[in-house]
Amino acid sequence: MKTIDVCLTPELLHLYSLNDKTVVVVDILRATSCMVTAFAHGAERIIPIANQEECNQMRLRGYITSGERDGKKVAGFDKGNSPFEYMGTEVKGKKIAFTTTNGTLAIEKSKQAREIIIGSFLNLSSVTKHLLFSHNNILVVCAGWKGKINLEDSLFAGALVEKLKNHIEQDCDSPLVAQHLYNLAKDNMVDFLKGSSHVKRLNRLSIEKDIEFCLTPDQYTVVPRLVNNELLC
Amino acid sequence: MKTIDVCLTPELLHLYSLNDKTVVVVDILRATSCMVTAFAHGAERIIPIANQEECNQMRLRGYITSGERDGKKVAGFDKGNSPFEYMGTEVKGKKIAFTTTNGTLAIEKSKQAREIIIGSFLNLSSVTKHLLFSHNNILVVCAGWKGKINLEDSLFAGALVEKLKNHIEQDCDSPLVAQHLYNLAKDNMVDFLKGSSHVKRLNRLSIEKDIEFCLTPDQYTVVPRLVNNELLC
Numbered sequence A, B: 001m002k003t004i005d006v007c008l009t010p011e012l013l014h015l016y017s018l019n020d021k022t023v024v025v026v027d028i029l030r031a032t033s034c035m036v037t038a039f040a041h042g043a044e045r046i047i048p049i050a051n052q053e054e055c056n057q058m059r060l061r062g063y064i065t066s067g068e069r070d071g072k073k074v075a076g077f078d079k080g081n082s083p084f085e086y087m088g089t090e091v092k093g094k095k096i097a098f099t100t101t102n103g104t105l106a107i108e109k110s111k112q113a114r115e116i117i118i119g120s121f122l123n124l125s126s127v128t129k130h131l132l133f134s135h136n137n138i139l140v141v142c143a144g145w146k147g148k149i150n151l152e153d154s155l156f157a158g159a160l161v162e163k164l165k166n167h168i169e170q171d172c173d174s175p176l177v178a179q180h181l182y183n184l185a186k187d188n189m190v191d192f193l194k195g196s197s198h199v200k201r202l203n204r205l206s207i208e209k210d211i212e213f214c215l216t217p218d219q220y221t222v223v224p225r226l227v228n229n230e231l232l233c
Helices: A010-015 A031-040 A052-061 A103-109 A121-133 A151-164 A174-195 A197-203 A208-214 B010-015 B031-040 B052-061 B103-109 B121-133 B151-164 B174-193 B197-203 B208-214
Strands: A003-007 A021-026 A045-048 A064-069 A095-099 A115-119 A137-142 A225-227 A230-232 B003-007 B021-026 B045-048 B064-069 B095-099 B115-119 B137-142 B225-227 B230-232
Touching: A003 A010, A003 A151, A003 A174, A010 A103, A010 A137, A010 B010, A021 A103, A021 A121, A021 A151, A031 A045, A031 A095, A031 A103, A031 A115, A031 A121, A045 A103, A052 A064, A052 A095, A103 A137, A115 A121, A121 A151, A121 A208, A137 A151, A151 A174, A151 A197, A151 B174, A174 A197, A174 A208, A174 B151, A174 B174, B003 B010, B003 B151, B003 B174, B010 B103, B010 B137, B021 B103, B021 B121, B021 B151, B031 B045, B031 B095, B031 B103, B031 B115, B031 B121, B045 B103, B052 B064, B052 B095, B103 B137, B115 B121, B121 B151, B121 B208, B137 B151, B151 B174, B151 B197, B174 B208
Parallel strands: A003 A137, A021 A115, A021 A137, A045 A095, A064 A095, B003 B137, B021 B115, B021 B137, B045 B095, B064 B095
Antiparallel strands: A045 A230, A115 A225, A225 A230, B045 B230, B115 B225, B225 B230
8 A cells, every 4th residue: 555654844854765755745825825826827837946046047037036035025026925926817828936935945855756746725636636546655745934843734734644544554653643633623724723833923914815715625626746847737 | 931842853953942941851652751760769860871882881880771772672781661660679779871762862962951851741740840930941852753753752742832831832833733632632642642653663562551651641750850961850
């Protein structure tokens, strides 16, 4: 039977073997939620980039610049980190260079994996289906917050574990922890997350609407996948 | 207000500042449970040692040798890692050199802290009281399993967070995660832990009695404390 494991922060990635895995990178608030939204609205490709300078240079090659640091839009960039900026004609047919505090770093650090896909609540069922049909073992890589774990990414990992539980064996205790948390939270995730440090941080930025949207399952069916350092759909 | 944070594995310790903290090191199955039991039964001192060779050398200085690797007693050592080996005349007045897979490493890595104490369910209330009376911020350091998180140490961290919640502010999401888990598990921790990887590993070693004992709160009132690289009470 295939296995599923959960790496609760990229700081622990060195403990996991990646070369037999499909890695699901998740940064619910808000990088991977934005990426999924952009592809659902027709973005052509997204290049995830760990540093701001490189991101700026991609402008010369026809890319929109996107991203945040500490939850806020980078000065001079075209777009920030709200999924509502990645809808409609804003992104249709566009190429996007994307940098964030945690999410793009998680992708960068996972590059040894056999396959990397992008997960969020917005495409939860499609990601689940993709994992069911693949032969690879699974590792969910939570982007966390500056190396530490966070609640929202752990909940998404738990949602995947819960949905796959009858088909896939768990490795170690992290999947179990995530699954317990998800089952505790699933009936009202917005309320459950109100105590979390990241949501408190984001509430100071007045983005309640973003949070609610990012926690809504199955808005989209796209499953973005890393091919030669770029995300495609 | 003082703060409490939880480091779910020693692999994440570099993310935390230690010099203003009381660190509570916890390795429920079974290093810190053994240490607390030994002091409650009159052990004079315990020197935690990360490697087996050094542990053996302490024999020449009048120490009992104790510890495990991968859950099993080290060949040639006087004692293994069951709390029942650390009771009565077996340990009274004795000096113990102790090495384990995860617990002693967690102590070693925490040495920059202002204070290090030893926690387990067996001395939960006494540890709680000690933390309430201290002026230091608090960091619970879970020993985990070979760098990964484990359920039982996370539960103990959650128990401390729950008991201190009205007096001490939480830092980040790890305390919140631990607290949720503990509240979910507290009415029947033995059953709750049956799905955990470590308990499955230990069950193969037939130590159900150890597990039940290690999960029983408040058997003892001792609070072991690291002084010049040795634990005293």
